[in-house]
Amino acid sequence: MAIKKFAVAAYDDEEVLFKAVSKVRKSGFKLHDVYTPFPVHGLDVALGLKETDLHIAGFIYALCGTSTAVGFISWIYTADWSINYGGKPHFALPAWIPVTFELTVLFAAVGMVLTFCYLNQIMPGVKKHVFHPRQSDDLFVLVLDINNSAAEAEAVQFLKSTHAIETSVQMAEEGWWYGSWDKKEQYELLNA
Amino acid sequence: MHLKYESFVREPLVDGDKDYHQVSEDIIAPIERAPGRMWYVGFFFAVALLLFGVFSVTWSVYWGLGTWGVNRTIGWGWDITNFVWWVGIGHAGTLISAILLLFRQGWRTGVNRAAEAMTIFAVMCAGQFPIWHMGRVWDGFWVLPLPNTRGPLWPNFDSPLLWDVFAISTYFTVSLLFWYSGLIPDFALVRDRAKTNLRKKLYGLASFGWTGTAKNWQRQEALALVLAGLSTPLVLSVHTIVSFDFATSVIPGWHTTIFPPYFVAGAVFSGFAMVNTLLVVTRTILKLEDYITIGHLEAMNKIIVLTGSIVGIAYLTELFIAWYSQNWGEMAAFQWRILGPYWWSYWAMMTCNVVSPQLFWIKKLRRNIPFTFIMSIVVNIGMWFERFVIIVTSTYRDFIPGSWSYYNPTWPEMGFYLGTFGLFFTCYFLFAKYFPVIAVSEIKFVLKTSGENFKAKMLPQEDKSLETFVHDAHAHHDEEEHAPAHHYS
Numbered sequence: 001m002a003i004k005k006f007a008v009a010a011y012d013d014e015e016v017l018f019k020a021v022s023k024v025r026k027s028g029f030k031l032h033d034v035y036t037p038f039p040v041h042g043l044d045v046a047l048g049l050k051e052t053d054l055h056i057a058g059f060i061y062a063l064c065g066t067s068t069a070v071g072f073i074s075w076i077y078t079a080d081w082s083i084n085y086g087g088k089p090h091f092a093l094p095a096w097i098p099v100t101f102e103l104t105v106l107f108a109a110v111g112m113v114l115t116f117c118y119l120n121q122i123m124p125g126v127k128k129h130v131f132h133p134r135q136s137d138d139l140f141v142l143v144l145d146i147n148n149s150a151a152e153a154e155a156v157q158f159l160k161s162t163h164a165i166e167t168s169v170q171m172a173e174e175g176w177w178y179g180s181w182d183k184k185e186q187y188e189l190l191n192a
Numbered sequence: 193m194h195l196k197y198e199s200f201v202r203e204p205l206v207d208g209d210k211d212y213h214q215v216s217e218d219i220i221a222p223i224e225r226a227p228g229r230m231w232y233v234g235f236f237f238a239v240a241l242l243l244f245g246v247f248s249v250t251w252s253v254y255w256g257l258g259t260w261g262v263n264r265t266i267g268w269g270w271d272i273t274n275f276v277w278w279v280g281i282g283h284a285g286t287l288i289s290a291i292l293l294l295f296r297q298g299w300r301t302g303v304n305r306a307a308e309a310m311t312i313f314a315v316m317c318a319g320q321f322p323i324w325h326m327g328r329v330w331d332g333f334w335v336l337p338l339p340n341t342r343g344p345l346w347p348n349f350d351s352p353l354l355w356d357v358f359a360i361s362t363y364f365t366v367s368l369l370f371w372y373s374g375l376i377p378d379f380a381l382v383r384d385r386a387k388t389n390l391r392k393k394l395y396g397l398a399s400f401g402w403t404g405t406a407k408n409w410q411r412q413e414a415l416a417l418v419l420a421g422l423s424t425p426l427v428l429s430v431h432t433i434v435s436f437d438f439a440t441s442v443i444p445g446w447h448t449t450i451f452p453p454y455f456v457a458g459a460v461f462s463g464f465a466m467v468n469t470l471l472v473v474t475r476t477i478l479k480l481e482d483y484i485t486i487g488h489l490e491a492m493n494k495i496i497v498l499t500g501s502i503v504g505i506a507y508l509t510e511l512f513i514a515w516y517s518q519n520w521g522e523m524a525a526f527q528w529r530i531l532g533p534y535w536w537s538y539w540a541m542m543t544c545n546v547v548s549p550q551l552f553w554i555k556k557l558r559r560n561i562p563f564t565f566i567m568s569i570v571v572n573i574g575m576w577f578e579r580f581v582i583i584v585t586s587t588y589r590d591f592i593p594g595s596w597s598y599y600n601p602t603w604p605e606m607g608f609y610l611g612t613f614g615l616f617f618t619c620y621f622l623f624a625k626y627f628p629v630i631a632v633s634e635i636k637f638v639l640k641t642s643g644e645n646f647k648a649k650m651l652p653q654e655d656k657s658l659e660t661f662v663h664d665a666h667a668h669h670d671e672e673e674h675a676p677a678h679h680y681s
Binding site: 033034035036037038039040043044047049051052054055058062072073076077080081083085088092095096098099101102103105106108109110112113116117119120121122123124125126127128129130133134135136137138176180181182 | 211212213216337339343344345346348349350352354355358359362365366369370373376377380381383384385389390392393395396397398400401402403404405406407408409410411412413414415417418419422423425426429433436632633634636637
């Protein structure tokens with residue numbers, strides 16, 4: 001966790017943002033991240049991000065759920081404590097389908113949501129720097145990492161050339177930390 | 193960028209001249225202002241009902257279930273009727289958010305948040321009934337897959353009642369996760385707009401620290417799609433399993449293979465009706481008519497007339513099969529249903545569920561708001577009677593005429609039912625005040641393809657011939673990408 005210097009540009013249109021992203025990628029500036037108020041389709045491709053593997057994790061969790069249910073119930077009814085229900089077989093697979101299905105879905109959903117939170121580093125109590133208060137409202141915010149670079153003015157100039165409606169330079173914590181959202185952080189005083 | 197072309201035959205999903213900021217303003221504003229007098233009146237009325245419910249349940253537990261009208265012949269009365277009714281209502285939310293997502297139905301974006309909330313609250317209400325119907329509620333943990341204290345004796349995994357435990361609890365958990373994973377970005381919006389410290393703190397906690405990076409959104413969409421894929425069979429399985437509670441028994445009137453699809457259709461029917469009841473009021477009070485349009489209500493009315501007709505066919509099929517089977521018990525059960533001492537409940541069900549929804553074939557009525565509201569309540573009265581008919585009129589005349597009986601609910605049962613209304617509306621009032629009742633980020637996502645003003649911008653495109661349109665699109669593409677000339681053959 002480190003406090004770094006960032007150059008921030010805000011755009012009010014996705015189309016301008018896409019052009020800016022491709023310019024940044026050609027420019028040699030280090031792109032920190034792009035923040036948008038809603039999922040912008042194609043942005044992940046434009047940024048060169050890989051497709052997420054979250055659904056594969058979901059599939060694995062689902063298999064865990066299936067095998068837990070079938071393994072657990074069959075162990076109970078064939079090994080641990082067999083009960084004769086109306087002369088039906090102890091290994092009554094068709095009767096276990098509902099519970100097996102429900103546990104498959106339950107494991108997949110819970111596992112995926114936890115993985116989603118872990119990968120995105122989100123949790124109650126987690127705090128991250130918000131580069132622009134309107135990044136969740138109507139602005140698309142592109143952030144350049146200009147740490148250890150004297151070319152601060154150059155970066156801002158570059159961002160202005162991409163038709164940003166607003167640019168700024170900010171000191172910010174780059175990762176996440178535990179904190180309350182109503183408290184100002186120490187480093188934020190640097191931006192005042 | 194928006195290459196998705198949407199036909200003008202489709203009405204806009206968002207009315208008025210909106211930009212992204214206006215969408216945030218419209219939907220978040222009710223959270224940021226003090227609630228009106230109507231909210232307080234409604235909320236305190238709901239809390240009063242809830243407290244009366246708590247009193248009735250306390251009474252029932254203290255004196256035992258002898259305070260209820262159920263007896264040895266009619267073992268299930270209002271309790272299980274209400275359970276099935278509430279679970280059924282709880283089907284619309286996940287259907288809207290999951291199945292309609294997979295079917296790419298754009299109109300779901302306006303209503304999915306409130307409908308999912310409704311689902312969660314309805315399942316919470318439903319869960320109360322089997323729990324308190326246990327009587328010795330302190331032994332309720334016996335339904336969990338734990339070995340009990342008399343030896344490693346486990347619950348019966350072959351029993352539909354235990355499947356129900358798994359189905360309802362899974363459904364509740366998955367719906368909650370689905371709902372909340374969509375809420376996180378909207379809570380971040382409320383947090384970033386917040387003027388007061390308390391609001392910043394609380395919505396900061398609720399938003400989990402979401403900032404909305406490109407990768408965040410990519411994962412969020414992947415999660416929503418897979419959860420939708422999981423919830424789709426889940427929502428169908430839940431009422432299927434509820435119907436197994438009846439269908440796997442050998443009681444005439446219950447022992448039929450038609451139950452699973454018939455229950456699921458009925459659940460969707462009543463769930464959409466409840467969504468309409470809530471949204472007609474919510475859109476007016478929170479001034480969200482531009483987002484929950486008459487088109488949205490009409491779409492749900494279409495589903496109501498479809499599922500109502502399915503339910504109607506199921507009723508007639510049941511009657512036909514009872515006759516076709518030439519089984520004495522089966523025929524008698526249906527004859528008594530229609531003409532016996534409970535004839536009024538059967539005919540209330542038939543009128544409300546089969547006859548009156550057919551009026552929705554008329555477009556004018558589908559788009560008429562007062563009529564939609566009245567029908568939504570009529571449908572839910574009808575669906576309550578359906579469950580009452582299935583449960584009580586199949587059991588009140590059992591195999592020994594000497595034990596034939598008649599069932600009347602007592603005040604603790606009625607109070608319990610009213611109490612779940614209190615629980616439901618208390619939760620809904622809190623939701624409407626403190627939560628974004630419409631998925632803001634999803635509305636913004638469809639705004640440029642389905643908003644009224646953006647559709648209007650497409651009018652010049654609409655006038656072009658196909659040839660010029662295709663030509664323009666390609667020329668534009670080349671210029672933008674600075675790509676070498678493509679070779680179109």
